[in-house]
Amino acid sequence: MSAKDIGGVAPAAWLALGGLVVVVAVPFVAIVLQAIFPAIGMGSFAKPFSLLGATLADPRLLRMTGNTVLLGTCVVIASALLAIPLGVARALYRVPFAPVWDVLLLVPFMIPPYIATLGWIMTLQPHGYLEQLFGFNLAPVLFSLFGMTLVMTFNTFPVVYFAVSRTVEAVGARYADVGRVFGATPARAFWRITLPLSAPGLAASLLLVFAAAIEEYGTPAALGRRAGFDVLVTGIDTRVGDWPIDLPGAATLSLLLVALSLAAFLLQRWILTRRSYQTVSGKPQNGDKRPLGYFTLPVLALFGVVAFLSTGVPMLAILSTALSRTISGGLALDNLTLDNFAAVFGNSAGALGALANSLTLGVATALLTGLIGVVSAYVVVKTRMRGRALIDIMTVLPNALPGIVVAVGLILAWNMPGLPFTPYNTGFILLLAYCCILLPQTARYATAAFVQIGDNLEAAARVFGATGAVAFRRILIPLVFPSLASAMLLVFALASRELVASVVVAPVGMQTIATFIWRQFEQGSVGLGMAMAFVTIVLTTLLPLVCLRLLSRKSLIKE
Template identity: 80%
Template sequence: MAAKGSSIGGFAPAAWLAIAGLIVVVAIPFVAVVLQGIFPNLGQGSLAGPFSSFVTTLGDSALIGMAGNTILLGFCVVVASALVAVPLGVFRALYRIPFASVWDVLLLVPFMIPPYIATLGWIMTLQPRGYLQQLLGFNLAPFLFSLPGMTLVMTFNTFPVVYFAVSRTVEAVGARYADVGRVFGATPAKAFWRITLPLSAPGLAASLMLVFAAAIEEYGTPAALGRRAGFQVLVTGIDLRITDWPIDLPGAAILSILLVAMSLATFLLQRWILARRSYQTVSGKPMAKDKRPLGSMQLPVLAAFAVVAFLATGVPLLAILATALSRTISGGLALDNISLNNFMLVFSGEADALVALGNSFSLGIASAIITGLIGVTAAYTVVKTKIRGRLAIDSMTILPNALPGIVVAVGLILAWNMPWLPVTPYNTGFILLLAYCCILLPQPVRYATAAFQQIGDNLEAAARVFGASGVTAFRRILLPLVFPSLASSMLLVFALASRELVASVVVAPVGMQTIATFIWRQFEQGSIGLGMAMAFIAIVITTLLPLLLLTLLRRSGLVAE
């Protein structure tokens, strides 16, 4: 019999690989941010004046405004996302919606469009002489460049999280319990509010917490819309401190710590909500026949789905495509202004667009491989071993959930830009690779953890009884079983890393372009059509390529249907 901590739970190489990867990818940038905040002269090799920058930074009157704006923006996006997603999700769960799967796809697409690209599409639509004014004679620029405008744009990007959480949770509950309440005299509204909604509350609350965390961490929309409106948030405040002269690294570190505290509090609140209540049904899975016909509500409900799908998916994509197909922006929506020149310029290589595509895809592939390797070994160590320190490993895998991209970028600058370092990845492509791995590591970890939890210990124990080593049992038995989940998460990492913005803008080496920096800089330089052509190509490739690979994996039998 193998001792605990050796076989089922003793794959030491996995533990050491996970620890090494987590230290380099997660711990170093986070510790660098904390130390820089405490010791403002750390970059000069001095520990003098600890906490002195806290007094200066926290005493800045602008900080209260930025922190308040951050919370306000997050709250507004949460409320707006709930107002949009909850009704649609409830109808999707309880009623027979015509073309339900089509609506699901259309409402998923906004989540796949990078927020900064969607924001640029809205700018082209609502700004003066934008597409709305060309079509209808007026513009909504004052609304767009305001808190309500930012809320609207960010809501259309985040509401799918709430929609799918509500629709799946309410569908799992079904209408049967509400029907029992109605038998005992409750009205339909009362049965929903007193029975169906409370049973679905944990999933709803958790999704809203995720929306809040995403809203306070978002960089592209506040940078594009908020600065023009004079609405500063912590993310843009951090960016200003590390990009505008004089550089204020201690101040940026302190603001980063404050933003991490907000994100961590949100994440812990989400976990508490999910752990506080657990509901189980004992009468089987709800069936499609449990869903009711819409009846007289059919037209209003379908209209609501159509309006939301058009605003969230249609407007950004059409604006991006229209801009990409325009010879000149001043030419507007006219047949003689349509041209494929911008797309041809992207693929000609003259504007370094192909180099940017190659850089992003290379970094995306490398990020998927590294995060997949760290994720599967960390998940195995936490779930299947009894070694000491596995709780610390688990904590480090959770920490990236609370690290916004801007904080990761600041931490990497602070950690790897020290003058006394003999070798550093700073100002090379490896610094971007580290950033992407830190930001996206939770994806493979969560997928692999869930997969390992579904595998009993008896399989590995049987292999060890017949003489297989821990490495062999992991490689020949466990890894093939978790590979479907791991492959899906790695494809997601590739898609997200290929178009990541904030870390790319902040830490990209001089002269190195990625998809995100290329698009952002084309807008800054006035080459809007070229930037939009790149954006449309990026959306198509990073959405369709993972789907194509998943289809091929399913057909080969490596991933289950």
């Protein structure tokens, strides 16, 4: 690369590196330093590792770590048992109303986990909707490891379902048919041929489920504490939120959780690179799918039951609670009212302020992560500058940083003595937290898009006198914009309803959608909280879809 080229890309590299340092490196380094130097918050590096032994010797630590791994493993197993049969049926057979089932099974992924959990609580708790309709409740089942596993599985299994259905569909049934010609039974052909060819996608999705399960805060906080089932996430929250505050202990637990998350992602990468299951013919698979025959009704029943439990129950519970005049009035026509929705739009308890704060933070997070992500991806993929590997690592690192860990890191980093300024106790601290948690979304999408673009277009622009900045802005950005826009819309939806960082680092007097809903439940205003939850789900689902539709229509007009 010439000196001129280096001069052209250096500003982009420094912009990417600066953004990543502030958003990713600062909270992570602060956690590491706090775990090593317990008095660093007072500006002292004295007595390194002095409290580490006490934290690691805490008898509750082993139990919390074991519970975390156990819960993640149970959710993985349950997601596999639920999603694999549905995904295989969707991929290989003509399932009636298949697009409808895809949409219905996508909705659970769009419902924030803590909101879905609150819906299940309203349904299965004593005097809940199940007891009102059928005379019994399942509270002992819900407030248990089984209940937490079930609720979290319904929220995460779509990741496995779509991965399996798309992977198996790409593999097709032709190779299994060849195995059957040589004497294999249908079951043996599936287990020895179709499933191994689909193993990379399946393994990746299951490990993503494990990482999501051990990082989830809302469900363990709402269900696990009542069941006496503490995990690392709730343990960190207790050490940060309860007196006496134990920041070194919280930092140590955070590093343990990071280690578990990182181990999951490293295992995923090892599985994907250890063996290659590839076909050698290079021919596309036959897209024809087989009829279900006698299995049509059982398969439809399975899809219907799963869709009802994962989508119908939480959505109906949320809407029923939001429409209830009083919770004690139950499911009765004279108890139905729109008062809670009127209260939300009438700014009761600061509802509109919370909504505006979250939507503003969502837009700002999408824009900032989009900028950092696309510049970082450009530097990593399109340049040969030294240090680009470090930038690439820093864009992936947040995948191993659970939201509670990011929140703790920001508290530690921006409360250090001697800082000339600090974003702590301002809305900017939430923006930093959201950007750190969600940066991998835009960075990975942009990286994949840049990889698919050859170098000849940028080189041609340089030949005709365009600077690196002009080529980047006028040629590369328009080409990667569709992928980048999709990622930014996903970031907007996720940031608008983020819970963990919002609860831990939100400044005094500032509400977001998540903290508003959480506090309404704690204060007993369940109907108002559920009305806000329903509005949130509608907004964060429809707005990105509308934007994507407008973007696709605009691209068609240009063509």
